[in-house]
Amino acid sequence: MIFRENTKGDLKSLERIYPAAFPDEDLLPVVRSLLTGSVDVLSIVAEDNGKVVGHVAFTICSVGDVSVGLLAPLCVDPAQHKQGIGSALVREGVKGLQERAIDKVLVLGDPAYYGRFGFATERAIHPPYPMPEDWADAWQSVSLGTGADQIEGPLIVPDVWQDPSLWG
């Protein structure tokens, strides 16, 4: 298994695995924008014997004048779930963000999954759109130990994420 930054050529594989992993949600428009647009993003694929089997993206966003990473989406080919690929993608991405001196990563996702990487409920950084009350615990962050822990305010996201349907 290798983990590498994506190329535009990976899009075809992602067009196969995203609908399989997210049968009720079409994330391909976002994925295409992240891979082919001008968004500042760290986008990593997992490749197994030449076949792309997973993907994660971290969009560089800001809170005031501090850069933060927004983890989304994360996807593993359902045929290869529970082999540690999702975890390895998250950890590779976090390492890449630390190398870029990013202080914090945010995610909207299942606390039962992201908790294993140290993510915890985030209250001081506000998502770009109000979320349903019962989703409050799904908005999480992890600090990357670069010292700027006290970040607060609204999360400023690039155009690709300015769509309320992606937030609730």
Ligand SMILES: CC(C)(COP(=O)(O)OP(=O)(O)OC[C@H]1O[C@@H](n2cnc3c(N)ncnc32)[C@H](O)[C@@H]1OP(=O)(O)O)[C@@H](O)C(=O)NCCC(=O)NCCS
């Ligand atoms: C979530 C996902 C990326 C995990 O990928 P993976 O390669 O199977 O993950 P790992 O092998 O690293 O970890 C698997 C573990 O996470 C657990 N897990 C997976 N999804 C979970 C969830 N939503 N909540 C809690 N635990 C979850 C599995 O049960 C498994 O537990 P175990 O280690 O006790 O067996 C994958 O299931 C997927 O693509 N799901 C569909 C898309 C999705 O939900 N993406 C995340 C959006 S927030």
